[in-house]
Amino acid sequence: MQMTMRWFGPDEDKIPLEHIRQVPGVEGVVGALYDVAVGDVWPVDKIKHMVGLAHQAGLKMEVIESVNIHDDIKIGLPSRDQYIENYQQTIRNLARFGVKVICYNFMPVFDWMKTEMNYVLPDGSLTMAFEKKGIDKSLEQVVREVLDNSNGFALPGWEPERLAGVQELFAKYKDVDDKTLRTNLVYFLERVIPVCEEVGVKMAIHPDDPPYSIFGLPRVVKNRDDLDWICNAVDSPANGITLCTGSIGEDPENNVYDILAEFTRRKRIHFAHVRNIKLIKDKDFYECAHPSPYGSLDMYKVMQALHDNGFEGYIRPDHGRFIWGETGRPGYGLYDRALGVTYLVGLWEALQKKQH
Numbered sequence: 001m002q003m004t005m006r007w008f009g010p011d012e013d014k015i016p017l018e019h020i021r022q023v024p025g026v027e028g029v030v031g032a033l034y035d036v037a038v039g040d041v042w043p044v045d046k047i048k049h050m051v052g053l054a055h056q057a058g059l060k061m062e063v064i065e066s067v068n069i070h071d072d073i074k075i076g077l078p079s080r081d082q083y084i085e086n087y088q089q090t091i092r093n094l095a096r097f098g099v100k101v102i103c104y105n106f107m108p109v110f111d112w113m114k115t116e117m118n119y120v121l122p123d124g125s126l127t128m129a130f131e132k133k134g135i136d137k138s139l140e141q142v143v144r145e146v147l148d149n150s151n152g153f154a155l156p157g158w159e160p161e162r163l164a165g166v167q168e169l170f171a172k173y174k175d176v177d178d179k180t181l182r183t184n185l186v187y188f189l190e191r192v193i194p195v196c197e198e199v200g201v202k203m204a205i206h207p208d209d210p211p212y213s214i215f216g217l218p219r220v221v222k223n224r225d226d227l228d229w230i231c232n233a234v235d236s237p238a239n240g241i242t243l244c245t246g247s248i249g250e251d252p253e254n255n256v257y258d259i260l261a262e263f264t265r266r267k268r269i270h271f272a273h274v275r276n277i278k279l280i281k282d283k284d285f286y287e288c289a290h291p292s293p294y295g296s297l298d299m300y301k302v303m304q305a306l307h308d309n310g311f312e313g314y315i316r317p318d319h320g321r322f323i324w325g326e327t328g329r330p331g332y333g334l335y336d337r338a339l340g341v342t343y344l345v346g347l348w349e350a351l352q353k354k355q356h
C-alpha cells in the first residue's frame with residue numbers, strides 16, 4: 001500500500017506540497033495537468049516540471065488523476081482515432097517520468113455529480129451531498145449551481161467551456177446507449193492497453209459517480225458485474241480499476257467489501273479512493289468524516305478487504321469536509337483529508353500487526 005494525496009498543481013492548488021509532505025504516512029501526490037485541453041497530448045516539458053516539483057518536495061508522483069477521455073471517444077465519432085492516438089502519446093510521455101498508474105473515467109458529460117457543494121453537518125463542518133431532488137431541474141441550472149458553488153476553484157472534470165454547451169453535448173449522446181458506450185470503451189482499451197503494457201503503465205477506471213443513470217445518460221461502471229466485464233473485455237493486468245468506495249457505496253445494492261476483496265485478489269485494483277459516505281434516504285447521501293461511526297461504510301472492513309487480499313497499489317483518502325475554518329476547492333481541503341490519511345494508516349498498521 002502506498003498512501004498519497006491529490007494535488008492540483010502550483011497554480012490550481014492553494015495547498016503547498018510542503019504541507020502535504022508533513023502529513024504522516026503520505027509518500028506521494030496524485031497529479032494532473034489542468035492547462036491542457038481534454039484530448040490534447042500532454043507535453044513532455046509540462047510533465048517534467050510537475051513531476052519535478054513533487055520530487056523537490058520529497059514526494060513521489062506515480063499516479064495521475066485523471067487523463068480525461070474526450071467525449072468523441074465515448075460517443076464513438078470518427079475523430080476518436082486522433083484523440084486515441086493523442087492518449088497513447090500522453091501515456092508514453094507520462095511513463096518517461098515514472099508514472100505507473102493513470103486514473104480515468106468513462107462517464108458521459110459529467111465526471112461526478114453532487115447537488116450540494118457546501119452541505120452543513122451538525123458539527124458545523126461543510127461537505128458535499130447528492131440529493132435526487134437537486135437534479136430535478138434544467139441541465140443548465142444543475143451545471144450553474146455546481147460551478148457557482150465551487151468557492152472560486154476549478155473543479156476536476158467540470159470544464160466550464162465544455163459544459164457551456166451542455167445541451168449540445170447531450171444531443172451528441174442521443175444515440176449512445178449502454179451497449180454503444182461499452183463498445184466504445186472496448187475500442188479505446190484495445191488501443192491503449194498495448195501501449196501501457198509496452199511502457200509499464202496501468203490504466204485504472206473510476207466507477208460512475210453516482211453508480212446509476214442520471215438524466216437518462218448511459219452508465220457502464222456501476223457494480224461488480226460491470227467491473228468484471230471491463231477486466232475481461234481486455235484481459236490484461238494493465239487494464240484495471242480505481243476502486244472508489246464512496247462511488248461504489250452510493251448504491252446500497254453494491255457490496256463494497258466483497259467487490260474490494262475480489263478485485264484485489266484478481267490484482268486489478270491499482271488505485272483506491274477510500275472515503276466514507278452517509279446514506280440518508282433512498283440513495284441520497286452526504287460525504288462524511290472518514291471514521292466508520294460517521295458513515296454507512298465500515299472502514300475497518302474496507303481496509304481489511306484490501307489488506308487481507310494482498311493490496312499493493314496506491315491509496316488516497318478521498319474528499320474531506322471543511323473543518324477548522326478552512327476554505328478552498330470543495331472536497332479538497334487539507335485538514336480533513338489529513339485526518340483521513342492518519343486514520344487509514346492507523347487501520348492499516350493494526351491490520352498488519354494483527355497478522356504477525
Ligand code: DNO
Pocket residue numbers: 065066103104105111112156157206331
Ligand atoms: C472528484 C473525483 C473525480 C475523479 C474522476 C476520475 O473529486 O473523484 O473527478 O477524479 O472521476 O477520472
